[in-house]
Amino acid sequence: MNETTVTLVGNVATGVEYRETPMGGVARFRFAVTARRWLREQAAWADGGTSFYTVSAWRALGANLAASVTVGDPLVVHGRLRVREEERDGRRKTFVDVDAVAAGHDLSRGTAAFRRAVRPVAAAERPSDDAQSQSGMEASVTPAPPSVEAPTPVF
């Protein structure tokens, strides 16, 4: 409830750090989004500055990101946004986190050879619930892949 969802289109700004935790593996990296806007009067693009986010990805998404992504790669990242304020070294710091739900290389910048993961029978390959990826306290159920009946193409 009241989750804030964002989709970021930008570039990986730091190496992907991957580590195992009792709740499953997690990948983390900084992500840079540079907006551009068209200025009508000047008929020119203006650079809107670069926004940096810390992206976390759990379990299968985290492992696959760690295996597939390097610094500079263009990505589309879809996830939950959160802004945290914490004391660090006696100072109040602000952290802007995105807990990724789905992410992939942005094909407007290049091509990709994709290899689908083989699903282990009983394992939790994919965060199967919103709450889970943060709490890690729940049994995970691998959802069946969506049965896509080939629809008549309608263009």
Next chain:
Amino acid sequence: MNETTVTLVGNVATGVEYRETPMGGVARFRFAVTARRWLREQAAWADGGTSFYTVSAWRALGANLAASVTVGDPLVVHGRLRVREEERDGRRKTFVDVDAVAAGHDLSRGTAAFRRAVRPVAAAERPSDDAQSQSGMEASVTPAPPSVEAPTPVF
């Protein structure tokens, strides 16, 4: 103004059709999104049905999608949503279109080897404006890649 932006997480449901037009190349395919929800009382997942969309992608994104994607592939698609109604064969039909701005293989389902496109010096590799991808009537400017100064990782 008043654009409706969506991010779809789902699977390619038909082959990608790619064709050249005077406004540049365009890729089109049907895309299936199957939502699942957690039912609290029953403590079970409910399938929310499958929604189908027609995705269009212009220029570099279209060409790279055509080169990288096959039926069944899991994708993240970010773009502009539009619902059109048209007479066809004497009947009113409804079309639900997404004009993709960015898209990539969903790494929660597998791994990808990404190859960045080499940018031609003067060519329009990327739709550089919202209006353009539909109107195709504008000169295109290849935006400079964002200059990502490596930031200090802050986790």
Next chain:
Amino acid sequence: MNETTVTLVGNVATGVEYRETPMGGVARFRFAVTARRWLREQAAWADGGTSFYTVSAWRALGANLAASVTVGDPLVVHGRLRVREEERDGRRKTFVDVDAVAAGHDLSRGTAAFRRAVRPVAAAERPSDDAQSQSGMEASVTPAPPSVEAPTPVF
């Protein structure tokens, strides 16, 4: 999981129909979104056509919409998008539905006098879960209002 969330900015296109159901009250209306885009070369706005959606709102949101909204009102509607296909009169028809999670009058078009609902002690005033608003099969818990500690304004 894989929910498609949208935010629509547009106008109420039909009267709000409100009815009681065993799962609680529901308001329904058609909603029109007209996108405009800036055409760079022509230096003019292009009308991107009008998209129509059927918006449903359950319980408190539905009742308050029915009490507050009339045809033509500009709204911001945030909710879950779904595209359904059904046989009707021997024809396949497409329905584009938004199950609203939050909605309000767009203050870029006018002013509003808001009156907060008094929360009944034990009642479920607000859809407290995603699944609930459609399934209606779960006990509802009124979430405590967010305790907003007045933060130091940082501009």
Next chain:
Amino acid sequence: MNETTVTLVGNVATGVEYRETPMGGVARFRFAVTARRWLREQAAWADGGTSFYTVSAWRALGANLAASVTVGDPLVVHGRLRVREEERDGRRKTFVDVDAVAAGHDLSRGTAAFRRAVRPVAAAERPSDDAQSQSGMEASVTPAPPSVEAPTPVF
């Protein structure tokens, strides 16, 4: 291009500050979003913490927000997200800004009496372009209200 759009559902956390600038009036306030998640195993809601944003709204939206909103009001805010880092007093500070495009009282929490603004003939009542609200350097054109032909209700 690469704009990050968000929709925030939460509460106004500070008084709305409104001031005139050479580029038009602007309203600013802090906004609090408290996410809640359903923990499956515990069958309970978890509070996901409160995220704070600084919302800016220009011109008509700013003036109408200033006239309609008080601390604590529940709002839906739709706009462009930006994360800025700046030196202040010798320290690096992070600012999380949302430039609102549309916003309204969340009718899941109460009712509203809306009064549509009378549009001055030649005035710029509404930010008519993305770039404008930040650059303020462009002539503004009041878009004609969308001509909503009453559609046949299809539920």
